[in-house]
Amino acid sequence: MTEQLFRADAYLRSTDAMITAVGPAGIELDRTVFYPMGGGQPGDTGTLRCADGRALTVVDTRKGPGDGQILHIAAAGDALPAVGEKVTAILDWERRYRHMRMHTCLHLLCAAVPAGVTGGQIGEARSRLDFDVGELTLDKAVIEAKLNELIAANHPAAPRWITDEDLAAQPQLVRTMSVKPPTGHGRVQLLEIGAGAGPQGPIDLQPCGGTHVRATGEIGAVTVEKIENKGKRNRRVIVALRDPAPG
Numbered sequence: 316m317t318e319q320l321f322r323a324d325a326y327l328r329s330t331d332a333m334i335t336a337v338g339p340a341g342i343e344l345d346r347t348v349f350y351p352m353g354g355g356q357p358g359d360t361g362t363l364r365c366a367d368g369r370a371l372t373v374v375d376t377r378k379g380p381g382d383g384q385i386l387h388i389a390a391a392g393d394a395l396p397a398v399g400e401k402v403t404a405i406l407d408w409e410r411r412y413r414h415m416r417m418h419t420c421l422h423l424l425c426a427a428v429p430a431g432v433t434g435g436q437i438g439e440a441r442s443r444l445d446f447d448v449g450e451l452t453l454d455k456a457v458i459e460a461k462l463n464e465l466i467a468a469n470h471p472a473a474p475r476w477i478t479d480e481d482l483a484a485q486p487q488l489v490r491t492m493s494v495k496p497p498t499g500h501g502r503v504q505l506l507e508i509g510a511g512a513g514p515q516g517p518i519d520l521q522p523c524g525g526t527h528v529r530a531t532g533e534i535g536a537v538t539v540e541k542i543e544n545k546g547k548r549n550r551r552v553i554v555a556l557r558d559p560a561p562g
């Protein structure tokens with residue numbers, strides 16, 4: 316089982332680690348800073364630098380079938396390392412940080428749109444959430460203004476843990492209807508934005524195992540680019556960071 320360093324510190328850009336398994340599905344480490352694709356957030360990319368100076372390019376990171384298994388996918392043609400070899404695992408931090416900003420922004424979007432979430436996808440430049448809006452009408456300008464207000468207020472965003480039982484007793488915490496939170500390990504990770512922000516409680520609180528920024532101000536200004544009609548009750552809201560992605 317790989318120690319998931321990004322859970323305690325999403326800002327960790329690199330770590331020393333040891334290769335514990337090498338197979339056709341990917342490379343496993345004893346610990347990693349690489350987030351595996353999940354919850355709409357893409358898997359991390361970066362480099363594994365070996366002690367002899369060799370560098371392997373990690374093109375994707377995925378969860379394996381085993382409990383807590385994380386697979387680092389090497390670029391085709393890279394010479395694979397050996398089990399027991401020491402490496403430094405280095406994130407493509409610019410890409411990951413944009414994912415953290417976008418991911419945290421989608422939590423604010425959940426707060427700005429009072430409807431159930433049916434799906435979502437995070438990208439470096441733009442991201443989307445799909446809502447089951449029912450009779451609700453969404454206004455692009457209103458949502459954009461609300462998002463930028465929540466961003467500018469620089470609310471803290473912090474992980475919190477609750478027990479499976481406490482989560483089961485508060486089903487309203489689960490905003491995403493298509494994804495069941497990862498229960499069964501005794502406790503569930505939540506993300507809380509704006510603890511104590513108002514008499515109604517936090518701005519957003521829901522189970523989430525992704526990586527987020529520490530405060531909403533880090534997201535920077537955003538634009539709601541489009542609201543797409545995805546059927547009678549369903550709307551897709553596409554939001555973009557205003558500073559352009561590199562490359």
Ligand SMILES: [Zn+2]
Binds near residue numbers: 422526
């Ligand atoms: Zn999240």
